[in-house]
Amino acid sequence: MGTETREVIELFIDERSVRVAPGASVAAAVMNAGKACRASVTGERRAALCGMGVCFECRVEIDGVLHERSCMIEVSEGMRVRTVDAG
Amino acid sequence: MSTKHDAIVIGLGIVGCACAWALSRRGLRVLAVGDAPIGGGATAAGMGHVAIMDDSEAQFRLTARSSELWMALRDELPSEAAVDYCGTLWVAADEEELNAAKGKHAFYQKRGVRTEVLDETSIAEAEPNLRSGLAGGLRIIDDSIVYPPVVCEWMLAEVVRRGGAVRFAHVTGATRTRVQLDGGDVIDAGVVVLAGGDVSARLCAWLPVRPRKGHLVITDRYPGFCRHELVELGYLKNAHSHAAESVAFNLQPRPTGQMLLGSSRQYGVEHEEVEARMVAWVIERAKLYMPRIGSLRVVRAWTGFRAATPDSLPIIGGRDGVDEPVIATGHEGLGLTTSLGTAELIAAILTGAPTPLDAAAYSASRDFGGHDGH
Amino acid sequence: MRAERARVAVVGAGPAGIAAAVAARSCGARVVLLDDNPDMGGQIWRRVQDGPAGEWRERVKQSGAEIRGGVTVFDAEKVGGRVRLRCDGAAGASVIDAERVVLATGARELFLPFPGWTLPGVFGVGGLQALVKNGLDVRGKRIVVGGTGPLLLAVAAYLSDRGARIELIAEQADKSRMLGFAGAMIRQPGKLLQGAKLRASIIDVEYRFGAWIAEARGDDRVRQVVMSDGGVIEVDAVACGYGLVGNTQLAQVVGVGIGHQASAIGERQEGTRHLALGTGEEQTQEGIGHQASGIWGRQEGTGHLARGTREDGRKSKETRSADPKAGAWRGRVVVDDVMRTSVEGVLCAGEPLGIGGVETSLVEGTMAGYTAAGREELARGLIPRRRRERAFAAAMERTFALREEVLRLARPETIVCRCEDVTMARIAACDHWRGAKLLTRCGMGPCQGRVCGAAVEAMMGWRVRDARPPIYPVSMNALAATGGAMEDA
Ligand SMILES: Cc1cc2nc3c(=O)[nH]c(=O)nc-3n(C[C@H](O)[C@H](O)[C@H](O)COP(=O)(O)OP(=O)(O)OC[C@H]3O[C@@H](n4cnc5c(N)ncnc54)[C@H](O)[C@@H]3O)c2cc1C
Numbered sequence: 001m002g003t004e005t006r007e008v009i010e011l012f013i014d015e016r017s018v019r020v021a022p023g024a025s026v027a028a029a030v031m032n033a034g035k036a037c038r039a040s041v042t043g044e045r046r047a048a049l050c051g052m053g054v055c056f057e058c059r060v061e062i063d064g065v066l067h068e069r070s071c072m073i074e075v076s077e078g079m080r081v082r083t084v085d086a087g
Numbered sequence: 088m089s090t091k092h093d094a095i096v097i098g099l100g101i102v103g104c105a106c107a108w109a110l111s112r113r114g115l116r117v118l119a120v121g122d123a124p125i126g127g128g129a130t131a132a133g134m135g136h137v138a139i140m141d142d143s144e145a146q147f148r149l150t151a152r153s154s155e156l157w158m159a160l161r162d163e164l165p166s167e168a169a170v171d172y173c174g175t176l177w178v179a180a181d182e183e184e185l186n187a188a189k190g191k192h193a194f195y196q197k198r199g200v201r202t203e204v205l206d207e208t209s210i211a212e213a214e215p216n217l218r219s220g221l222a223g224g225l226r227i228i229d230d231s232i233v234y235p236p237v238v239c240e241w242m243l244a245e246v247v248r249r250g251g252a253v254r255f256a257h258v259t260g261a262t263r264t265r266v267q268l269d270g271g272d273v274i275d276a277g278v279v280v281l282a283g284g285d286v287s288a289r290l291c292a293w294l295p296v297r298p299r300k301g302h303l304v305i306t307d308r309y310p311g312f313c314r315h316e317l318v319e320l321g322y323l324k325n326a327h328s329h330a331a332e333s334v335a336f337n338l339q340p341r342p343t344g345q346m347l348l349g350s351s352r353q354y355g356v357e358h359e360e361v362e363a364r365m366v367a368w369v370i371e372r373a374k375l376y377m378p379r380i381g382s383l384r385v386v387r388a389w390t391g392f393r394a395a396t397p398d399s400l401p402i403i404g405g406r407d408g409v410d411e412p413v414i415a416t417g418h419e420g421l422g423l424t425t426s427l428g429t430a431e432l433i434a435a436i437l438t439g440a441p442t443p444l445d446a447a448a449y450s451a452s453r454d455f456g457g458h459d460g461h
Numbered sequence: 462m463r464a465e466r467a468r469v470a471v472v473g474a475g476p477a478g479i480a481a482a483v484a485a486r487s488c489g490a491r492v493v494l495l496d497d498n499p500d501m502g503g504q505i506w507r508r509v510q511d512g513p514a515g516e517w518r519e520r521v522k523q524s525g526a527e528i529r530g531g532v533t534v535f536d537a538e539k540v541g542g543r544v545r546l547r548c549d550g551a552a553g554a555s556v557i558d559a560e561r562v563v564l565a566t567g568a569r570e571l572f573l574p575f576p577g578w579t580l581p582g583v584f585g586v587g588g589l590q591a592l593v594k595n596g597l598d599v600r601g602k603r604i605v606v607g608g609t610g611p612l613l614l615a616v617a618a619y620l621s622d623r624g625a626r627i628e629l630i631a632e633q634a635d636k637s638r639m640l641g642f643a644g645a646m647i648r649q650p651g652k653l654l655q656g657a658k659l660r661a662s663i664i665d666v667e668y669r670f671g672a673w674i675a676e677a678r679g680d681d682r683v684r685q686v687v688m689s690d691g692g693v694i695e696v697d698a699v700a701c702g703y704g705l706v707g708n709t710q711l712a713q714v715v716g717v718g719i720g721h722q723a724s725a726i727g728e729r730q731e732g733t734r735h736l737a738l739g740t741g742e743e744q745t746q747e748g749i750g751h752q753a754s755g756i757w758g759r760q761e762g763t764g765h766l767a768r769g770t771r772e773d774g775r776k777s778k779e780t781r782s783a784d785p786k787a788g789a790w791r792g793r794v795v796v797d798d799v800m801r802t803s804v805e806g807v808l809c810a811g812e813p814l815g816i817g818g819v820e821t822s823l824v825e826g827t828m829a830g831y832t833a834a835g836r837e838e839l840a841r842g843l844i845p846r847r848r849r850e851r852a853f854a855a856a857m858e859r860t861f862a863l864r865e866e867v868l869r870l871a872r873p874e875t876i877v878c879r880c881e882d883v884t885m886a887r888i889a890a891c892d893h894w895r896g897a898k899l900l901t902r903c904g905m906g907p908c909q910g911r912v913c914g915a916a917v918e919a920m921m922g923w924r925v926r927d928a929r930p931p932i933y934p935v936s937m938n939a940l941a942a943t944g945g946a947m948e949d950a
């Protein structure tokens with residue numbers, strides 16, 4: 001769990017370094033960075049809605065795994081997140 | 088308002104809808120009656136693979152003719168029908184299966200179907216997520232996929248436009264020219280066609296049709312994970328065997344980027360629950376061919392019932408001198424494909440319209456080898 | 462893969478689940494407490510460490526219950542007299558065969574579609590609170606809070622406390638209804654605001670009744686809201702939610718009866734896991750009904766399915782449930798007076814029985830824990846308390862009943878199913894949920910209809926009851942690992 005003792009966590013959102021408090025959800029980190037989460041099937045930008053794992057709007061790619069619900073996952077050191085707003 | 092219908096079709100699955108549509112295109116006023124939503128039943132559950140098959144000459148002719156009819160329809164169908172000519176790739180695990188693939192290739196070539204044999208290298212290029220070391224495969228170039236419920240709705244809309252009607256009701260009894268609905272209504276028509284899928288025997292007790300359950304799972308979107316409809320050649324050996332239970336690797340790339348994985352076959356299971364054991368078995372089988380599939384996320388699983396006959400051919404047509412409906416059922420795992428050929432044949436039988444198909448091969452009066460289906 | 466047996470397994474570590482675990486442990490049963498969040502607490506106690514939340518957290522930790530976070534239970538099935546839970550999570554797939562299972566799966570928010578609700582920056586009410594608790598920064602952000610229920614005020618207070626500027630709280634219920642409810646509030650004042658400290662800052666905010674958010678506008682994110690009276694407010698974020706709906710999916714897949722009346726006790730129920738088919742007498746005489754509409758012209762007759770409901774797999778007595786505005790469309794798990802469901806070994810507590818609030822969840826959780834541990838008489842002692850709590854909840858539900866207008870906010874081009882981008886027009890052209898799924902893909906995405914299904918149930922009055930395992934998306938590997946024979950588990 002190592003992260004618990006850290007004061008800040010560095011992760012990478014769309015290749016950019018972001019520092020957040022430990023315990024934050026990836027969704028919070030993504031939206032604090034001014035980003036949305038996913039592209040809808042018709043190409044709309046979407047971001048978190050329910051905050052509790054229900055709506056699947058907050059899906060992002062985390063460490064190469066597609067379709068992760070970012071509101072249900074805590075940030076961890078060195079994590080690589082890819083959103084709809086990547087490049 | 089006149090209540091006289093030229094024809095009544097029982098069942099709003101793909102077979103019933105196709106029959107209603109084909110008859111109304113030939114000028115008949117058709118009433119389509121069903122007790123499930125349009126495109127419900129096995130049709131909603133199926134994979135929607137339009138495949139030219141070679142298990143028997145009769146099966147080949149029906150699937151090949153149907154495939155032509157699907158091709159002719161492709162530009163008329165709405166985009167939601169999601170037609171995609173992705174082709175089928177039969178996967179040969181070993182030399183024996185590759186030889187079988189070559190045999191099929193020869194069979195198809197002789198009959199003008201475009202196919203191509205792949206060796207170990209070219210199959211790996213065609214489908215990079217297949218495991219390495221497979222012997223090769225056979226590509227059926229003009230096979231396609233379609234989303235059947237939308238086709239059903241499109242067909243019935245046309246039936247209605249041509250003066251026909253759709254009614255949601257359970258049919259409790261049917262003769263050649265009359266149906267009785269739950270609640271007592273009786274409707275007469277020039278002819279009645281029964282396309283009730285695997286439960287058709289409730290209206291025609293002699294029908295040797297048995298439900299054969301199948302499980303499917305569909306994933307979230309992973310565009311490009313696979314490109315062709317993939318089917319293991321082992322399928323040849325076990326899918327049509329009449330074992331109580333079997334599974335075979337069958338993966339379809341939906342146009343949405345979702346992966347649709349099948350499938351299992353079970354006789355004698357009387358409920359539609361998703362069985363965790365069968366789902367696990369289907370997935371384990373797939374992992375033998377595509378180990379990476381294990382990490383894909385499944386969003387839904389469901390089941391459906393195929394209408395199986397003793398000789399694996401559908402039953403199309405009426406029996407002479409028996410006051411029962413004309414039959415269009417027993418399409419097992421190919422009814423989406425063969426619905427169009429079936430409808431053409433039904434229209435030919437009832438209106439004399441032309442068809443290249445030979446009715447005798449699918450006749451309701453053929454010898455079913457003593458099976459009574461019960 | 463991990464396979465184990467347990468005396469009692471509790472699904473959901475909100476107040477109900479925590480209370481159930483504590484009660485069952487106090488009777489000496491071995492308890493496993495599972496939740497899909499990394500940390501326990503459920504919705505109301507998310508990240509709350511002090512007050513009752515802190516006390517209950519401590520109690521359950523001391524109790525010796527085994528607490529596992531980050532575990533999603535995606536299937537529940539009766540296997541050989543036990544209840545098998547199939548789970549997935551960061552620690553891998555697992556199977557738990559439990560003698561008794563307490564379903565304490567809580568609730569989710571009800572979202573009613575309105576133009577612009579898919580813009581980034583439009584959140585649920587509880588949704589925004591949950592996100593902020595998990596680190597979303599709202600300092601200086603202008604926010605309109607809208608929808609219905611006591612949560613609006615609690616969340617507005619919370620957000621304001623976190624530095625947000627609340628522009629308006631818009632409660633769709635009329636003030637006249639609120640007056641009756643206020644009486645109840647005064648008698649039990651603690652209820653509404655648990656978990657949220659009302660601060661002076663919020664008192665300046667207008668709390669408008671009979672008002673709702675009619676539209677959200679923006680470009681890459683939300684910039685404005687249009688209120689029901691036509692007023693336009695500049696915003697950075699919107700929190701909008703229309704109350705809660707119980708999570709009954711797990712109950713549905715294990716075959717538990719689901720009812721529809723406002724009272725959760727002793728009501729009509731429906732649903733069995735295994736529908737018989739084939740034999741004439743066993744035919745289930747109901748299915749998806751069919752309403753007239755659209756291109757089919759006149760249609761009639763209620764559908765009688767030859768074999769239950771096929772893909773839907775569950776019985777349903779009628780197409781249209783009772784008056785949506787009265788809230789009776791919300792399906793509820795049916796239990797007896799000590800929290801047992803219609804399936805042997807399966808108990809249920811808290812929000813799936815009908816939205817009740819934290820006190821209700823605590824009482825019911827405690828009762829379920831006692832019953833699960835074989836101490837039914839202890840559960841019985843709590844029946845009067847439960848009745849009081851449920852009466853309060855029923856009053857609240859009446860107060861915040863949805864008005865017609867908020868069910869009609871979506872325009873034809875408004876997206877209703879956010880997973881598959883299905884518009885209101887396409888859904889409105891269908892006759893029932895099953896038809897809409899088949900023809901429009903509505904509800905076919907990864908949320909499995911949790912958002913659009915509940916909305917459509919409220920808006921169209923359709924019966925949406927088609928949970929099938931897996932009730933959450935899970936990897937093929939997890940399905941393969943947990944589906945095998947486990948006789949030696
Ligand atoms: C898992 C699975 C995968 C499949 N994959 C494919 C594939 O890839 N390609 C392919 O070609 N085929 C496939 N199939 C087969 C195909 O789905 C079926 O053959 C086809 O859908 C059958 O259509 P149908 O209209 O005959 O039957 P159904 O779709 O079952 O429709 C019959 C309808 O009649 C109604 N009915 C019955 N009795 C009455 C009554 N008394 N009164 C009123 N209505 C009644 C039923 O309710 C039902 O809705 C698959 C099948 C399954 C189960």
Ligand SMILES: Cc1cc2nc3c(=O)[nH]c(=O)nc-3n(C[C@H](O)[C@H](O)[C@H](O)COP(=O)(O)OP(=O)(O)OC[C@H]3O[C@@H](n4cnc5c(N)ncnc54)[C@H](O)[C@@H]3O)c2cc1C
Nearest residue numbers: 473475476477497503504534566567568587811812818819
């Ligand atoms: C954001 C929010 C704030 C609220 N604030 C208040 C308030 O101030 N006062 C008040 O009285 N009420 C409030 N409520 C209502 C609240 O839901 C209840 O008071 C209380 O939390 C209900 O407790 P519960 O244990 O029944 O359900 P929940 O607290 O909802 O807990 C259920 C838990 O089960 C988990 N779960 C569900 N399904 C599964 C599964 N299949 N596998 C694993 N885990 C699962 C959920 O993630 C959740 O953690 C609030 C609700 C929300 C959404």
Ligand code: FES
Nearest residue numbers: 051055056058071
């Ligand atoms: S915000 Fe809804 S699932 Fe994450």
